[in-house]
Amino acid sequence: MSIKIGILGYGNLGKGVECGIRQNPDMELAAVFTRRDPSGVSILTEGVPVCRIDDAEQWADKIDVMILCGGSATDLPEQTPKFARMFNVIDSFDTHARIPEHFANVDAAAKEGGKVGIISVGWDPGMFSLNRLYANAILPDGKDYTFWGKGVSQGHSDAVRRIEGVKDAKQYTIPVEAALEAVRNGENPELTTRQKHTRECFVVLEEGADAAKVEKEIKEMPNYFSDYDTTVHFISEEELRRDHSGIPHGGFVLRSGKTGLNGENSHLIEYSLKLDSNPEFTSSVLLAYARAAYRLSQEGQSGCKTVFDIAPAYLISKSGEEIRKTML
C-alpha cells in the first residue's frame, strides 16, 4: 500500500514533486490541486485528476500527505494552517524571520485536526538547518558560516527585471572562494556581506535602453546589490535563453570548532550542495519528509514539526534493520 500524495500548487516545485514521486516506489500521486482552471492545466502523470483547490476538502480521506507548493510570501502563511486541519501537510516555508509565527499557526491547526504538519522543509531552511544544528551540538565551541551559490536568486532576478529598460534578467549569487578558503583553514574570519558573496547579472535590454544607466541602477540598488560587488553583463535574449535558462543553486554550511583541554585541536565540518535544479532538489526533500509525516501520523502523532523533530530513519523507505546493516 503506497503513500498517496496530493500536490497543491503546480509551478516548478509542484512539477518537481510530481517527477520525484516516480523515484519513490512507495508513493503515488493522488491528485493535483490548482488555483487555475483545471481544464487548462496538463500534468505529466497519466490518469491523475487535476482539481480546484476549493475542492480539496473532498479529498480528505483519499490523500495521506498534501504537499503545499505555493510561495512563502502570501500562499503558505494562509494555506498551511488551513490544510493542516484536514491533511497531513508539508511545506517549504522559507521566510526565516516568520518561522516562529508560522509554526504556531500550523501547530494549532494540525492539533485541532489530529494531523501532522512539517514546515520549512527543503535545503535552506531544511538540510542546511540540520547541518547547523548537528555541527553546533557536536562542537559547542565554534563558529558557523553559511555561503550560498553559485545559484540563481529569484528575488534578485525579479528586482533587476523591474528596472526601466530591462527586458529580462538573471542574477547569480556567488560565494567568494577566498572567504571559503579562510574558513576551511580554520582562520575563523569575521566576514562582511561584501566579503562573502558577489553578484553577477545577465541582462537583456529593451531596444534603445541606456546600458550605463541600467548598470548604475542595479549596482546601487539598496538591500539587493549596494552591499555587494556586482558584475553586470548585457547579453541578447537568445543568449539568455540558451545559457541561463536553468535554476541551479547550492551552497556551503561550515562550522569550525575547537576541542581539547585548552582548545588545542581544531575541527572543520562542511556540508555542501551543488544543484542543477533548485526546485527539483527541494521537491525531493519534501517527499522524504512526506514519508515521515505519513509514518508519524500512523503512529498517532499530531501537531507541527520541523526537520529538527524528525528522526532520520523516518525519511527512508527501508526498515531499521536494513539501514543499520547497509548504511550505519
Add this chain to the structure above:
Amino acid sequence: MSIKIGILGYGNLGKGVECGIRQNPDMELAAVFTRRDPSGVSILTEGVPVCRIDDAEQWADKIDVMILCGGSATDLPEQTPKFARMFNVIDSFDTHARIPEHFANVDAAAKEGGKVGIISVGWDPGMFSLNRLYANAILPDGKDYTFWGKGVSQGHSDAVRRIEGVKDAKQYTIPVEAALEAVRNGENPELTTRQKHTRECFVVLEEGADAAKVEKEIKEMPNYFSDYDTTVHFISEEELRRDHSGIPHGGFVLRSGKTGLNGENSHLIEYSLKLDSNPEFTSSVLLAYARAAYRLSQEGQSGCKTVFDIAPAYLISKSGEEIRKTML
C-alpha cells in the same frame, strides 16, 4: 540540574569525553571507571573520583549516562550490553559488520533494565552514516561514495609496527584527489580500492634493520597494503615524535543523484570532516548523543537506538523554540 556523565575506560577517547564535558554547561563528570588500579590513574578534572569498573554497579542511581570508551574488538561487545542493564549507555562500536548482532544484544539488555542505549556513535559510524541516510532518502536515484582521510589509521600503523625491524610507525590513509574530483563532477565513476585511497607510512627502523626488506613487506601485506599504492618513508624517532604525534582524521561522504522527468538534472551532496583529533571529535559526538539518551530516558523510552533513531533536536541544549528561531 546537569546531566551526570560517567566515563568507562580512560584512554584517548575517555580523556576526550572528559575535556568535552567542560564545553557543555548542562553536563558534569560524575566518575571515571577504569580496569587499572584507580590509585595509579590521574584525571584532568579535580574532585571527581576514579573507580574500579567492578564498582560501577554502585553508581547506578548517581549517573545519568555512562559513556563506554573501550575498544570495539573485545571491550564493547561485552560491556555495552552488560552496562545497558544498569545505565543509559552510549558507545562508539565501529565494527560495521557486527552492528546488527551488537544492536540485538544491547536492545535486549537495555529493555530489561528500562534503559536507553545508543550504539555506534561517532563519525563513521555516526555522522557519516547519517549523511548517507539523508542523502539516500533525498536522492533515491544516485550513487554513494565515502572517502577517508587524510588521517591516521591505528590498525594500519599497528600492522606496520608488527613487522620485524620496525621500531615505530605511523600510517596515513589519503583520499585520491582525482577520484574525489570525478565524483564531484558527476561522472559517477566506478572506483577500485586502489583508485580511491593511497597509503603513506612513516617508519622508524630498529638499528641494523634492512630498509628494503621492511618496505617490501609493508607494500605486499595482504588486506592492509597490497591493494593500495603505498609510499614508505624512513625517518628518525625524533622526526616521528615531532611531526607525526597527532591523531588527525576526516573524510568525505558524497552522493550524486538525478532528478527530473528523465533524470536530466544532477545534484551533488557532500559532507566532509577535517579533524585534528579523531578521538576528541568522536568524544564530542558521544556527548551530544549522551544528552539525547538522557532526554529519551526521561521520556520513559528504553532499548537500543542508533543515530538514525534520534531526532536532531534531542542533541542540543536549547529549546525547540530557540533552535527554530536561530538555526532553522
